């Protein structure tokens with residue numbers, strides 16, 4: 210019987226019918242789509258096989274792997290669906306480990322679209338599901354340990370008490386969790402907040418079972434040095450190719466896609482800011498030999514602009530476009546059209562180019578992506594502490610210049626970290642008329658591209674989900690869009 214049960218809040222425990230980018234919707238307000246429909250049609254639960262979740266978030270898989278590499282047996286550790294967790298907790302269970310990305314809805318996307326600071330003052334799906342899981346776990350005599358990208362939101366004692374959390378693990382957990390769990394099982398005292406340590410690239414444990422979205426991490430960290438980023442991003446660590454391929458093989462047993470994950474997939478094994486063409490192409494070629502479909506999580510526009518030939522050759526390797534994969538979508542950060550803000554808050558963002566070239570870098574990168582059948586899902590950041598009207602106007606002009614390129618551009622509120630401080634958190638109440646104008650420009654851009662993108666993206670969904678999502682997108686573009694525009698225009702007037 211398992212001493213350790215690993216799970217995640219329910220919006221992370223879904224493969225989104227293979228349409229991983231729909232996971233973004235879990236940051237939206239729960240009034241958007243009734244929860245029953247949302248969690249049945251858009252985010253159905255992962256299946257279980259022999260009492261274990263067939264897929265799980267990549268972070269959960271990493272902790273599972275770390276435990277198995279450090280003396281825990283398969284029988285002692287089990288990854289399960291949170292909906293059915295009560296079935297799995299027995300009197301032998303000592304620990305329930307929970308992965309969460311955004312437990313209180315304070316991340317950039319949730320705090321923009323939902324909750325007290327966002328456009329709709331309703332909690333996000335991810336927050337509701339995290340709270341629901343914590344309530345459920347209170348009924349059991351187990352230690353609740355929470356980790357994951359959003360664990361920083363639970364650092365305060367008051368919050369941990371409120372949710373009945375015994376230990377929070379902040380940062381990379383692979384090195385610290387096995388010892389922590391061993392101590393808990395043996396009844397030793399442990400700190401209530403544990404800080405992870407950066408794991409060297411060749412010591413990152415290899416997942417034993419497939420992750421949601423077919424995620425396989427190729428590199429950790431970044432090194433571009435944005436002032437609002439977390440410390441573990443300071444150094445880029447690229448994993449050995451053999452470890453990546455092993456995870457790709459494990460993934461291919463249950464998924465028809467491997468999604469390569471890094472903050473910038475193009476900087477795999479990069480030397481500084483110079484793209485390592487040979488290693489990047491080798492990576493894509495080798496992974497493509499294992500699985501027919503290869504996706505990417507994130508890429509940097511400056512890397513695209515500095516290595517257009519690599520982008521083009523990746524598309525050739527993946528044979529884009531093809532029947533299964535019309536394009537390659539990835540998240541990327543434009544963040545601003547203002548070179549002043551780039552220089553002030555994101556000193557390495559444009560490298561190898563200079564901050565003053567940022568606008569041209571972005572436009573050139575969108576052009577290169579368009580030629581190579583890549584679709585940028587780009588973010589903007591609004592509400593930097595020292596932001597001025599002229600910065601936002603430059604961003605509006607940049608978004609207008611990108612109108613011809615198939616893409617999505619999503620403005621998100623600034624979320625402070627490190628030295629920038631909590632008081633600088635942005636909210637809908639702080640928005641000025643020029644912020645609303647930027648919202649309008651982005652809204653129009655997205656409404657132009659949403660239908661054609663959705664048509665391709667939802668192609669492989671199960672019939673009921675496809676029909677539901679098609680109707681939902683048609684409703685948004687054909688009906689809601691007009692009301693949203695009218696609302697934004699009103700806000701522009703009110704805040705002028």
Ligand code: SF4
Nearest residue numbers: 431433434435438472
């Ligand atoms: S680009 Fe900036 S915000 Fe993004 S991971 Fe790198 S340092 Fe962090």
